[in-house]
Amino acid sequence: DTGVSQDPRHKITKRGQNVTFRCDPISEHNRLYWYRQTLGQGPEFLTYFQNEAQLEKSRLLSDRFSAERPKGSFSTLEIQRTEQGDSAMYLCASSLDVREEQYFGPGTRLTVT
Amino acid sequence: SQQGEEDPQALSIQEGENATMNCSYKTSINNLQWYRQNSGRGLVHLILIRSNEREKHSGRLRVTLDTSKKSSSLLITASRAADTASYFCATDDKIIFGKGTRLHILP
Numbered sequence: 001d002t003g004v005s006q007d008p009r010h011k012i013t014k015r016g017q018n019v020t021f022r023c024d025p026i027s028e029h030n031r032l033y034w035y036r037q038t039l040g041q042g043p044e045f046l047t048y049f050q051n052e053a054q055l056e057k058s059r060l061l062s063d064r065f066s067a068e069r070p071k072g073s074f075s076t077l078e079i080q081r082t083e084q085g086d087s088a089m090y091l092c093a094s095s096l097d098v099r100e101e102q103y104f105g106p107g108t109r110l111t112v113t
Numbered sequence: 114s115q116q117g118e119e120d121p122q123a124l125s126i127q128e129g130e131n132a133t134m135n136c137s138y139k140t141s142i143n144n145l146q147w148y149r150q151n152s153g154r155g156l157v158h159l160i161l162i163r164s165n166e167r168e169k170h171s172g173r174l175r176v177t178l179d180t181s182k183k184s185s186s187l188l189i190t191a192s193r194a195a196d197t198a199s200y201f202c203a204t205d206d207k208i209i210f211g212k213g214t215r216l217h218i219l220p
Binding site for chain 1: 130146148155156157158161201209210211212213
């Protein structure tokens with residue numbers, strides 16, 4: 001079995017550039033979540049999907065952020081016109097269903113210079 | 114605002130001792146979960162306790178839940194160096210995390 005995987009693990013980009021991250025959940029998991037974590041803080045919820053439907057988006061998810069899960073399997077998180085404040089660890093998690101434990105990927109560390 | 118708030122923010126104990134950390138939350142929940150995060154790594158799910166449960170065990174872990182006080186505690190018995198990590202509680206399916214308790218096990 002493979003757990004949740006994320007790609008890339010690290011991304012360094014210049015301010016103003018667009019970046020896209022990918023998350024592959026555990027295969028039978030219906031729910032997929034995106035979080036952002038900065039140093040010394042707990043993960044902050046960004047958005048989640050039930051299969052291919054995006055059910056909720058946090059206010060943290062500005063217009064520059066978009067997430068998709070086109071076939072209900074992998075998901076992408078795109079950040080347009082990156083800003084230095086976007087530097088963080090972006091975590092993806094999946095769960096079998098609602099109210100079940102979440103399994104986290106290793107995260108993508110984004111550094112915006 | 115964050116739903117779960119862990120206490121203490123940091124804890125240092127000797128190897129072999131027990132570690133207890135607490136979590137308080139604000140609204141009604143269906144379940145509460147505890148996670149561990151080693152430095153710079155992803156989160157690992159430790160244990161889930163449902164709102165109709167009062168206590169749950171898993172290996173060296175014991176979790177209690179008091180819904181009347183909206184609080185939970187995580188006890189790690191016979192601590193080991195490998196337990197050094199940050200511990201987070203989170204509530205319900207959207208998972209709202211606190212800032213965590215940083216546990217440091219001293220040799």
